[in-house]
């Protein structure tokens with residue numbers, strides 16, 4: 001198996017809990033708002049479709065893919081309410097990439113509509129980036145739609161910087177970490 005394995009991460013207000021299939025039941029409500037897809041495409045999934053997706057994510061990629069899929073539920077510690085998700089896809093570093101050794105991770109975040117604007121994405125993204133860097137990940141990227149100001153702010157606050165590179169109409173944000 002390639003790359004690190006997701007662990008429970010704790011921040012001041014949040015618990016990042018490795019994704020399990022049973023989370024689909026509570027997450028279908030948290031993620032069931034079309035506004036969340038304004039900049040990322042797609043549409044909310046039904047409970048059954050979300051469960052199928054989580055089964056696929058938890059199973060992970062086929063072993064011959066040098067890749068690991070890390071997914072967390074973001075939970076408010078105060079009352080246990082699930083508020084969103086964060087994810088990282090870890091792959092070997094590109095030979096000509098900026099990370100001198102160490103794998104690379106592509107990261108993303110979603111916070112349910114009622115829970116936005118409280119700094120939860122920033123707090124979760126910082127924990128995620130710090131954890132990945134501590135696991136030896138040398139390069140962290142997030143692809144952010146140019147109009148997605150909230151996500152750009154989260155990326156910046158997590159230590160990523162805009163690169164001027166574009167992938168599928170999204171700006172690439174990056175941080176580089178040395179061991």
Ligand SMILES: CC(C)(COP(=O)(O)OP(=O)(O)OC[C@H]1O[C@@H](n2cnc3c(N)ncnc32)[C@H](O)[C@@H]1OP(=O)(O)O)[C@@H](O)C(=O)NCCC(=O)NCCS
Pocket residue numbers: 035036037039040108109110111112115116117118119120121122123142143144145148149150151153154
């Ligand atoms: C992007 C997202 C995760 C941010 O979640 P959040 O928990 O509200 O983020 P934070 O509270 O940490 O806010 C970060 C900063 O974004 C900025 N921000 C928030 N909403 C904004 C908006 N509509 N326009 C401009 N800036 C905004 C603010 O600067 C905010 O901090 P501040 O108000 O304290 O100064 C959330 O909007 C979301 O889930 N969007 C849909 C999914 C998505 O687009 N994911 C990103 C994929 S790259």
